[in-house]
Amino acid sequence: MLQTIKNIYYLGLKEIISLCRDWLMLILIVYAFSFAVITASKSQPDSINHATIAVVDEDQSQLSRALTDSFMPPMFIPAKQITRPEIDPAMDQGKYTFVVVFPPSFQKDVLAGKHPEIQVNVDATRMTQAFNGSGYIQQIIDQEIAKFIKKKLSSSPAEYVIRNRFNPNLTQAWFTSIVQLVNNITMLAIILTGAALIKERENGTLEHLLVMPVTSFEIMASKVWSMMLVVLLATAGSMYFVIKMYLGIPIEGSVPLFLLGVALHLFAATSLGIFLACMSQNMPQLGMLLILVFMPMQMLSGGNTPRESMPVWVQKVMMIAPTTHFVSFSQSILFRGAGIEVVWKPFLWLLVIGSILFLISLRSFRRSIA
Numbered sequence: 001m002l003q004t005i006k007n008i009y010y011l012g013l014k015e016i017i018s019l020c021r022d023w024l025m026l027i028l029i030v031y032a033f034s035f036a037v038i039t040a041s042k043s044q045p046d047s048i049n050h051a052t053i054a055v056v057d058e059d060q061s062q063l064s065r066a067l068t069d070s071f072m073p074p075m076f077i078p079a080k081q082i083t084r085p086e087i088d089p090a091m092d093q094g095k096y097t098f099v100v101v102f103p104p105s106f107q108k109d110v111l112a113g114k115h116p117e118i119q120v121n122v123d124a125t126r127m128t129q130a131f132n133g134s135g136y137i138q139q140i141i142d143q144e145i146a147k148f149i150k151k152k153l154s155s156s157p158a159e160y161v162i163r164n165r166f167n168p169n170l171t172q173a174w175f176t177s178i179v180q181l182v183n184n185i186t187m188l189a190i191i192l193t194g195a196a197l198i199k200e201r202e203n204g205t206l207e208h209l210l211v212m213p214v215t216s217f218e219i220m221a222s223k224v225w226s227m228m229l230v231v232l233l234a235t236a237g238s239m240y241f242v243i244k245m246y247l248g249i250p251i252e253g254s255v256p257l258f259l260l261g262v263a264l265h266l267f268a269a270t271s272l273g274i275f276l277a278c279m280s281q282n283m284p285q286l287g288m289l290l291i292l293v294f295m296p297m298q299m300l301s302g303g304n305t306p307r308e309s310m311p312v313w314v315q316k317v318m319m320i321a322p323t324t325h326f327v328s329f330s331q332s333i334l335f336r337g338a339g340i341e342v343v344w345k346p347f348l349w350l351l352v353i354g355s356i357l358f359l360i361s362l363r364s365f366r367r368s369i370a
Helices: 002-020 023-033 035-042 062-069 084-092 106-111 127-153 172-203 205-210 216-246 255-279 283-299 312-320 322-336 340-369
Strands: 053-057 098-102 119-122
Touching: 002 023, 002 172, 002 216, 023 035, 023 172, 023 216, 035 172, 035 216, 053 062, 053 084, 062 098, 062 106, 062 127, 084 098, 098 127, 106 127, 119 127, 172 205, 172 216, 172 255, 172 283, 172 322, 216 255, 216 340, 255 283, 255 322, 255 340, 283 322, 322 340
Parallel strands: 053 098
Antiparallel strands: 098 119
């Protein structure tokens, strides 16, 4: 037993040393846990940021001025006052993405219940901002008008209050950076273990191991623990230096508890990487299998779309995927501050799934080297 532990330990050190000599893999690890996370947090496909807007205020009333002042950063650059003849030339030159026109007697008509029209001119060539910005403008105008009418008429029977839990300002970077990190953990765990096995097979060093007094279990276990350690350290560094320090994203829950769950998930993911490597003859085949396996796991795990919105049979099938439980406890711990009393079920699922994947991969590995 002691000799088995020693063999697994030293074979794992060999894997780490081999990885340190592979500059391409090192660059991939650094990129996946730093620049990829930062890029995901900075890109805002579902929101707008510093959109240019102008206002034609033909009413010059208290309500129209309040609406003009409501277009504030970071969504919009402070609105600039222009005249109606300036609309077409300014939009032709691309100066403004949005131009809002308040008609004469706007406030008077609103208080009289006449439903005056507000014209919103949109530069549709800026597709993302045009599509999302129109909705934001409508929402802002509706809220400000409702607030103004309530203050003037005091006719509202109830007060409508919205409280956003866990992300008060609906800051998208808080969500996208964590989701990107979670996806990269799974991807790197599969790639590193699979590539380590295929690289040894292509270089002929696997045959050297087979003539040594080591078993297939020791060889596979060494690859699993060494790659688990590499990805776990990279995850911890990304959480502290990139997410907390550089991006300034608050983490609600316990980071050590999250890393414990990451270790359980890596046990399953690295075992899956060994299995895919046994099914592949070379790196291109591994890459194709990775796309076929990782992409559905990523899209159906609940990270980007809630599982409740998926068909029931998809929800049941995805319960056997480790990423489903990984995403579940990651969001619970990092977003909601959940403790072990909440996430013990995903932890147990990952332990069971990881053990089954390890046994299946070990059997495949023994067959591949027989």
